[in-house]
Amino acid sequence: MDQYSPATIESKWQDRWEQNSCFVAKTGSDKPKYYVLEMFPYPSGRIHMGHVRNYTLGDVVARYRRAKGFNVLHPMGWDAFGLPAENAAMERGVHPGKWTIENIASMQSQLRSMGLSYDWDRELATCTPDYYQHEQSMFLKFLEKGLAYRKESWVNWDPVENTVLANEQVVDGRGWRSGELVERRLLSQWFLKITDYAEDLLSAIDRLDRWPDRVRLMQHNWIGKSEGARVKFNLTSGSVGEMSAIEVFTTRPDTLYGASFLAIAANHPLAMSIAEGNEAATEFLAECAQLGTSEAAVETAEKRGFKTGLEVQHPLDPTCKLPVYIANFVLMEYGTGAIFGCPAHDQRDLDFANAYDLPVLPVVLPDDASADTFTVTDTAYTGPGRLFNSGPWDGMSVEDGKRAAIAALESASAGTGKTTYRLRDWGVSRQRYWGCPIPIIHCDSCGLVPVPEADLPVTLPEDVDFDAPGNPLSNHPTWKHTSCPTCGGAAIREQDTFDTFFESSWYFLRFADPKHPQGFSAEAAAYWMPVDQYIGGVEHAVLHLLYSRFFTRALRDVGYLDLDEPFAGLMTQGMVCHQTFRDADGKWLFPTEVERDGENWRHAENGNAVEAGRIEKMSKSKRNVVDPEIIISNYGADTARLFMLSDSPPERDMEWTEAGVEGASRFLKKLYRMASDPNLAPIGSNVPTDGPGLDLVRAANKAIINMSADIEAFRFNKAVAQLYTLANAISDLRDESESAAAARRFGIETLTKLLSPMAPHIAEEMWERLGHTQMLASLPWPEADTSLVTEDQVEIGVQVNGKLRDTLALPRDADEDTAREAALALPGVIRYLEGATPKKVIVVKNRIINVVI
């Protein structure tokens, strides 16, 4: 018998699948459609284990759905714009385009070696004009519709990447890729009006019932809806500059009678005008500007304020005037950049009031407190209760008070009910070369002029210099010079490029018809969309996944298609982790550099002791990485895939271990031997319905049912366990009869089919060795004979007072009396009864019997 040789059979079957176009998707079919998509990779040059996990998960789904009779679309492409290409250009002098194309080629061949069932005919790379010209034209349509605009604003500047970042790309005050503290810069930038969709994006989250709750919650929080009111407070001294009133936003208009001050942000326009010619105020503003926004800075910062000397009139209480402060804890970016302080019912306001000796008047009385004695000193009361000290609203609940307050404000023309969101518009300008040029021309006489549709695409110049500092497009000697499409005069091109999240916001639509001259065809999109199952990392919860939801709606509203949600089902996979190793000097070591030494580890070459550290996410910096290519060449893609799936549930982090890989490899070798067994019954033998093989036939049918359920629920680790269980059932059948041989054939054939979504190459090879000529890739999923899976005998646990004392074999669905009598006759039960009659016997059919004494 020849040996299992992954290298040989894997390329053999990859070629056959390719020759037979097994995975080419056809738009339109009698079969139901199924679109499965994995987040496309950035072409860094080499695949890593995270990719292997992501694409294996997707491939199992794709292959399973295909076998279940779906018309499956399973494409792959390249998110090919981005900064690493420019860094490579600077470091190695290679052009970003060339670098990217070469990386795509090598990663593509790595992916092919994994045996993934992609329709490669639909492959796309976002850095080609053929792709990005369409987003230029989308942008122009957004512009026409008012969904894109340009404004000067304070933006996040990443000093390492030398570009602006969107709010979503700043984590803890640092750039999401560079990790460097971002700076604030005032720049003129392009924005997309994602805020127009805040309410829709938020409320539609409820309908994304096949998304993980975690991601839904993150998007919910990110959009950050607050319902409340805007309230206008008139300045008693007339006006300062052009301002005669301060508008605040509050979620607690019901506490308006407890107001004791107003506070405005340091960069509020009023604060700016006050500071003009006021040294103390200027100094305070400068101090505020220095304050970091990092977690630590915020936590330790005291509440500080600057008393402006201005006063405002309370809008509902003519006798009440409130002082105005500039305060360091008020943010210009949220609400109106101004608040009214009600210290009794807001902790920050209370801290501030205590620091500046402002009155603290409670206006909400907890249900269990008395109006005569209730006071607030150090801890604000934010819970429910009845309003008091609040004039006409006394006795109302907080909720009724909010409504009454808004009504009162509206009738006094002093405010309105208002909903505020945390979500900001998406800034899409990037000061980089390797991105999609923004199709705008700046003309001195005509202003901002869109590049006419006929002149698209605006392509990137090839000959660029990466050695000079700044944006290479700005530095290019001729590219930016053009003529104005309106007046014909000399004009300058926009030199910023789009955020690379622009490309990934619609690639899933392009896959529906990747050569379509309009970017994507509405019909093909109508057929394939939404993506039925999307799979990727959770790190995109509020980046790519939110942008894509917005983008799809925006495209709908400019007339491209009729669709709201791009991804009907989402699954976020966990990270691939590995043990870390360091030598005596604390230097990180690659797993390939160490070897086991009994309980300990030592250096493979010099034999020095090695310290094994924590199990962490695979990362280049800690060197705890395993190269998929090496695993594939040593064990084969099937082994890598099987181990990826077997160890942990997909959404959880998993640990990559050599021992686990060995185990998966051993299992596949065993299956290969089973399929090569010369003593199997001939092909087409009748499956026995009795005799010694019956247990195996049952086990195989059960495996079909369980495995299907497990795959559909993404419990791939359990699905793999079903394979092991079935393989054990085959080994356990020792009988040499003809009918046992037939059962064995049925078992191994079933096992082979069940294995095929996970380890497709070896499954094909086994199928062929079993004597079949048709490819598994084109065969349907096996159907279980459900009459065979219910056994007529069931083993039931018998408890005495809730503790298991014995077990009992009973006919299935045996009636209660039979069960009770049989249980009471058990020696294990009699021993405890000691002749007494039990108080009660609980019989749960086919499950358990509990004798209570």
Added chain:
RNA sequence: GCGAGCGUGGCGGAACUGGUAGACGCACUGGACUUAAAAUCCAGAGAUCGAAAGAUCGUGGGGGUUCGAUUCCCCCCGCUCGCACCA
């Protein structure tokens, strides 16, 4: 601080709507085969006590509901993630 999730053998993890805790695998132990090793096959295995039969304990800790709790409720501890001066 707010929100979410998690905590089960030496390890990864199973356990349907409350019903025989530890499926399946890894590591481990013993045996067979072999001159030997590897590979393979067979068997064993939660902990403690016991020769065994068996007993007791056991799903982070403490309480509760129940005939019966990993599962439901309350309190506490620990870890992970997300958000954060959001008015």
